[in-house]
Amino acid sequence: MHKLTLLTLTAALTLSSAQAQTFKWDAYKGTTLRVLLNQHPWTTAMQEYFPEFEKLTGIKLATETYPEAQFRQKVLVELSTGGQNLDAFMLSPGQEGQLYAKSGWVEDMTGYVNSKTLTAGNWGFSDFYPSVVNSTKYAGIMTGVPIQTETTMLFYRKDLFQKYGVAVPKTLVQLEAAAKTLNGKDGVAGIALRGKGSSATSQFAPYMYAEGSTWLKDGQANFTDPKFVKAMTYYTGLLKNYGPQAALTMSWPEVTNLFAQGKVAMFTDASLFRSIVDDPKSSSVAGKVGFAAMPGRKPTVTTWTLSISKGSRNKGAAWLFTQWATNRENQARVLLKDVPAVRRSVWNTPAFKAQDKNPEWTQAHLTQLASATPLWNPPVSQVGEVRDALGQAIVGILQGGNAAELLKKANDATNTILSKEK
């Protein structure tokens, strides 16, 4: 099986090198590609252009779109059973990259993106933000080609900050001071953050990095590191002292909803949520929202990619789709629909500059993109189980438990999980 796919690939390589001058978009005419997509703003923005790809290449796209939880399950089940019927799919490498790469389920994209023969002349891989490209690399392979990216940032209520003379916080100390000042003013909570078990772990990451700690150290869990404990105590302290009620049930839908209803002064989460909190259709505070770089200045970057199933029988065609979907024209298109694009050039186009309603957001997102770390999850195969162990500790601390004890328990649980990984 592997030998066969390698053979066909080599054949494709030699074939297209013969035609290096004019890129053959119709090399896989008549192929039907099965593509699994997450119900995500990128998908909504791109879908209407898919017929253009079909016309250009003669390849038929059979796409299926599912809400995120079902989507992740579907991809997992298909890949773990060989992935022969799956060609291309969306992947969030920070979540599944390590597992998929180690399991040998995804094609290494390095050979594709750097190939002169496999890419159309003007495709331009160097145009992608390097930090975003790095966020796709796990276990030594590039798990996909980025299509959109998010950084963690601070969302705040400009009107409240002005009214109470609060400056936009740059450090964690300033962040806590701001939360303290604004808590209870005009009926708002000082700050909202995710407190719901495993979903909170990824948004805790920037706080952990700001305190100078990491998920793992020497391949072992690092949750008992004094800096880690300090960061966790700070994070949960913000919620306990200045947070909304029931913070321990809150993931991003609850946090953004609370902010959109005008019940909280600020929150930190993925930059993508501008589309919820600054849209008059979904938010009562639209127009009053300020955006700033992550306090503590250690943001994380989350990427979605298009990836190719290792078991796919149509890798060449799947690559054509991936290449087309991530070219300059399509990245410019999605950016105009508020999806944070991954190519530098499209942020500078006149079309985008003319319609950019939030230069402040753009500034905050782009300036921190270069320094953002991709490890918003611990780099392990059993991400779900490790996140759960740490998430249990977060909930326990929010319920009044002892941080050091609960983190020690999560640390032990994580080391047990890690000891089983090859």
Added chain:
Amino acid sequence: MSLAPTSTPAPRRPVSGGFSSWLDRNIRWVFPAPAMIALMVLTILPLAFNLILSTQERSVSDALPSSYVGLGNYSAALKDERFWNSVKLMFQFTGIAVPLQMLCGLGLALLLNRTMRASGLVRAVVLLPMISTPVAVALIWALMMDPNLGVLNYFLESLGLGRSLWLADSRLVIPALALVDLWQWTPLVSLILLAGLQTMPDEPFEAARIDGASPWQVFRFITWPMLQPAAFAALTLRLIDALKTFDIIEVMTQGGPGTASETLNVYAYHTGFEFLRVGYTAALLTLLLVTVAVVAVGVNLLRRRA
């Protein structure tokens, strides 16, 4: 080639006599065969596969080790705090939801059994919760129970009562979930009991009235004994379903806060789809199946004695 009959006398049976007589002899196997094959493919094989899986330590990915562990997964479960917590919660949830459903369902059935104006309409309205999609029901209840924005806290405050944390409170989360289950499944109980009530003969009631029995006596000595078969049927159905409840809990709390509402079925889902521990999950589900079966059989034994 002529169509005229041949000179040999026509056989008693048609040419396909071999097959036909085989059919005749084996008809008792042939008729149930489609159903048996479906049962094999859809129930027995997966169950057998699940049992085999439960003896292995296995992940969905080859990057994680897999090996035969015999009953290791079962003994691990018995030592797993989280497993026992989930069993306790499963029975707590069932213990709150099902008795209340039986009581409310009985009351509702007695009420609906009376002839009243627009009784068809009333019955249809009462049945609405049961025919709604559980996921949609759960989402709406979760919104109503939201501690910051929900309508239930608004009502509580209007009544001069304090706000409640609802699903965010570890002690309240199971009763709150049971409330949703109560709302959704009481109609089913009342429907079964109503059917039981409506098939009752009139004579015993007439006799009791003539003898001057009070309404309570009528209920206690006539209605209830005759209603028992229907009541046990409803109880068995609800017990089985309540023990296995998944959709309401997974949508509303995902087992949280922490593991405060993680019943066995929800825990098994997490070990399977989030922790990718397929073998352990298979063992958990086998234990769930055994528990549910024991409860169902137990209820039936009770019924025979009653």
